[in-house]
Amino acid sequence: xxxxxxxxxxxxxxxxxxxxxxxxxxxxxxxxxxxxxxxxxxxxxxxxxxxxxxxxxxxxxxxxxxxxxxxxxxxxxxxxxxxxxxxxxxxxxxxxxxxxxxxxxxxxxxxxxxxxxxxxxxxxxxxxxxxxxxxx
Numbered sequence: 001x002x003x004x005x006x007x008x009x010x011x012x013x014x015x016x017x018x019x020x021x022x023x024x025x026x027x028x029x030x031x032x033x034x035x036x037x038x039x040x041x042x043x044x045x046x047x048x049x050x051x052x053x054x055x056x057x058x059x060x061x062x063x064x065x066x067x068x069x070x071x072x073x074x075x076x077x078x079x080x081x082x083x084x085x086x087x088x089x090x091x092x093x094x095x096x097x098x099x100x101x102x103x104x105x106x107x108x109x110x111x112x113x114x115x116x117x118x119x120x121x122x123x124x125x126x127x128x129x130x131x132x133x134x135x136x
Contacts, residue, residue, distance in 0.1 A: 024056070025075040025076070026075075028053050029058055029129075031051060032048065032049070032129065034047070034130050035047060037123045038123055038125075040121060041120055045089050049061070051073070053075060057073075057074060057075075059073075064088040066087050069085055069087060070085050080104070080112065081104050082105070083102045084099075087099070091119075103117065103125055113127070
């Protein structure tokens with residue numbers, strides 16, 4: 001019985017180690033962000049994100065050259081891990097297929113920069129916050 005209790009208690013510690021690597025949010029990304037995604041094709045596409053942060057979780061909308069997509073993210077310290085899913089970016093071919101972009105960005109006050117993966121990526125993402133109003 002003692003061995004079972006020791007084994008179970010060590011499992012609880014292992015779970016604590018994993019969560020201790022996540023830092024509390026050091027930034028709030030709530031607001032409207034405007035900027036661009038630079039694709040490997042050499043094309044830049046203007047994008048706008050309208051975000052709301054609740055604790056570490058971020059939700060919102062991503063507006064691009066092809067429409068609006070859903071935005072989900074997680075703030076860890078000064079880093080924003082994000083995913084955009086939907087009809088977001090239009091390419092030269094005119095295709096407006098549903099896409100999924102994932103990225104990580106560093107947030108410094110009202111500036112955000114990072115990298116993304118997805119169609120025609122890796123991409124660079126550079127944005128600035130244009131207002132801090134929460135979406136209604």
